[in-house]
Amino acid sequence: MYSITVWHEALGKYQVVRGRTPAEAQLKADLKKSAWDAQYLKSVARTQRSKSAADKRAERESLKEEAADRTEEAEQAIQGLGEVLPSIVNASPVFEMAKQRITAPFSERQPQAPRYLEYPSAPKREEPQLGILDNIFPFLRKKKIEQAESLYLKAYGQWSNQTASIKKANDDLYQTQQRLMADWSAKKAAWEENRERANAELAASVAGLKNGNADSVYWLFENVWNLLPVPDDFLSGEYQLHFDEAAKTLVIDLDLPEFEKTPNIKSFRYVASKNEIEEVKHKDSFVQKIYDEFVYQLALAVPHAFFTCDTEQAVQAIVFNGWVTYINRATGNQTTACIVSLHSEASELLKINLREVDAKTCFRSLKGVASPQISSLTPVRPIMNIDRSDKRFVNSYDVMDGMESGANIAAIGWEEFEHLIRQLFEKEFSAGGGEVKVTQASRDGGVDAIAFDPDPIRGGKIVIQAKRYTNTVDVSAVRDLYGTVLSEGATKGIIVTTSGFGPDAHRFAKGKPLTLLDGNNLLYLLAKHGTVARIDLAQAKKLGNPLAR
Structure with a gap:
């Protein structure tokens, strides 16, 4: 985009106008300046009418007209x-992207070929007309021959000079034509190069939009905003x-x-x-x-x-x-x-x-x-x-759709369990425009997923921890969650487990922005979103899976 700052000292105004090309930016600048000039001239005219009014009645009418104009403004x-x-x-x-491609040819007309001057015909030697006396007296014949030659040489000299002048004029016309053609060709080549560059940039931006590229999104917004x-x-x-x-x-x-x-x-x-x-x-x-x-x-x-x-x-x-x-x-x-x-x-x-x-x-x-x-x-x-550039975020993958009906979620891998919880809460928050992101595996009891809920009352940043436990979750895990909520600047914390929570955990969570979801609640949420599963802690223990992630 190109921008031009337009100033109007008399009105004390300035504005930055933008355009996709220098010509468009200049056109907008000229239009804005013309509008301000008209406004200023109108103001000057009102002032002059007021000052130059010869009588009170004319002055009053002028002020009434000014009041009406200013009221309308x-x-x-x-x-x-x-x-x-x-x-x-x-x-x-x-802003319609399909109409932004430049297809028109170079609009400036090619210089016309010059109209060269025509060369005159060369003079011819004319034989003198000899009479009887000319044939009798040699000196008379010689004189006529010399006069004819003299006339020829004079005409030839004039023709030579005229031919040289025409040649010089035609050479000048030719050189001028060559310069005009060179300038026109250079302008045409530059215009076509700019056209191809603009079309290539447009194509790249559109391709970037198809791929969800941030720079292309910014490009589109800038064009939309300016219009x-x-x-x-x-x-x-x-x-x-x-x-x-x-x-x-x-x-x-x-x-x-x-x-x-x-x-x-x-x-x-x-x-x-x-x-x-x-x-x-x-x-x-x-x-x-x-x-x-x-x-x-x-x-x-x-x-x-x-x-x-x-x-x-x-x-x-x-x-x-x-x-x-x-x-x-x-x-x-x-x-x-x-x-x-x-x-x-x-x-x-x-x-x-x-x-x-x-x-x-x-x-x-x-x-x-x-x-x-x-x-x-x-x-x-x-x-x-919220800073969405959290380096802990990793790409998520689908778990629920590939899960067999009645699968024992207490026996699946801890990483698969985390992505299951992410997908579950993504479905839960999606109705309100929220999103859930999984963090990198750390095995430190920290953040497993972060939800961004746009709801103005219950929303904000929500920390989620997934505990694929076969034993009861004790109060220390809930304390850790609360500390994470505070350190993350989150509005709420949710801890989900395949097992349950002890009484100390529930007492600690009371009155705090914490939600404890045990295995039964987890199965209910899964069923709510179309996934039938089960929790068999005994089977999970027999499989020797780690107790927790």
């Missing part, structure tokens, strides 16, 4: 914030992205404007007694509603716009986190906080008719997280603001 600013969701939905898909019809003067356009390739989840951290920047002018009115224009402001409650509605709509619109453009379905879910930087009036210090967070899946969001929804109600139904009044800038915990 204020109404449009607020209307734009309240219609960001339908505007984006109606414009989607804003969204959002209020550029209100949004900074700054964002950060993180794509979890394994989970196919894109996290968007978007900078939101602070509440104080929300347009709050209801109208401008002319006050005759003061002969001036006064602002009429909206009530604070109305401005707060405008800000909240804008944030709700943006949190729904941005993921929806991306999903409509992701024809390769590289991203299955998006976590939208809205961040705002503001001055905390209690401390006077600059504060950055997440004030809204939404986890949405493509399969779910694309089924919703966003043109007809109430943004806040839809946001809440998708289990979005935000304070009751977003404009209060009350921080919330992002649904997914």
Whole structure:
């Protein structure tokens, strides 16, 4: 992408515009500058009308007209914030990859061949016309012959000079034609090279999307974002992205404007007694509603716009986190906080008719997280603001589908048991958009799996330990789990075993964010998700399997 910073000193405005090519970026910059120039000229015209009014009546009319113009601008600013969701939905898909391939030929015409000057015919020697006297008197004949030769030589000299001039002119035309052709050919070759490069980059990006490549996902989002019809003067356009390739989840951290920047002018009115224009402001409650509605709509619109453009379905879910930087009036210090967070899946969001929804109600139904009044800038915990680059994570594999009906899960290998528990909880959490990852084998009683649950109430980071025991799990294992929950910064811990828990273990877990699941609970969960199994501890002991992982 190419970017150009557009400045307008008279209005005190600047903006960074972006385009896929330098020409597109320049076009957008020129359009923005033209719009600002028109706005400035309109302002100057209003000022000049006011100053140059010869009588009070003309001045009053000028001020009334200015008040009406400024009122219209204020109404449009607020209307734009309240219609960001339908505007984006109606414009989607804003970026269609199938249409990005450049197929048009080089548009500049090839230089035409020059029209060369024609050469004149060479003069011919004309034999002099001799009369009787010329034949009688030799000197007369000689004189006529010499005159004819002189005329010929003069004509020949003129022809030679004219021919030389034409040749020089034609040579100049030829050289100019060669330079023009060389320049045109160079431009054509450069354009075609850029076309091939752009098409190759496009093909690589599309291929990357098919393979779930993070850089390709970032490329697509950048193109989508740059084309969204959002209020550029209100949004900074700054964002950060993180794509979890394994989970196919894109996290968007978007900078939101602070509440104080929300347009709050209801109208401008002319006050005759003061002969001036006064602002009429909206009530604070109305401005707060405008800000909240804008944030709700943006949190729904941005993921929806991306999903409509992701024809390769590289991203299955998006976590939208809205961040705002503001001055905390209690401390006077600059504060950055997440004030809204939404986890949405493509399969779910694309089924919703966003043109007809109430943004806040839809946001809440998708289990979005935000304070009751977003404009209060009350921080919330992002649904997914967790470091997913945990090096302990390993690739998981399917156990449940290949398990025989009635298999004794107490007798399977400890690693197979861990992946069984991972798959079981993945099915349990999948309804809410969660995911479960298995960690590397450590045999140290630490983390066996980590779940990421986006639910705003019961969710967060959940530590899971799998204990394929044939004896009762004692309190020390539960204490270890609690310590792991604290050290991992998790919201909850779950310990699953094929056996059971002693009374000390249950007493320790009481009142703590711990869940103890014994063999019966484990069999119930497996049956709930379609797997019939059994636990035979005696058989497992006979097989000599280790008691625990």
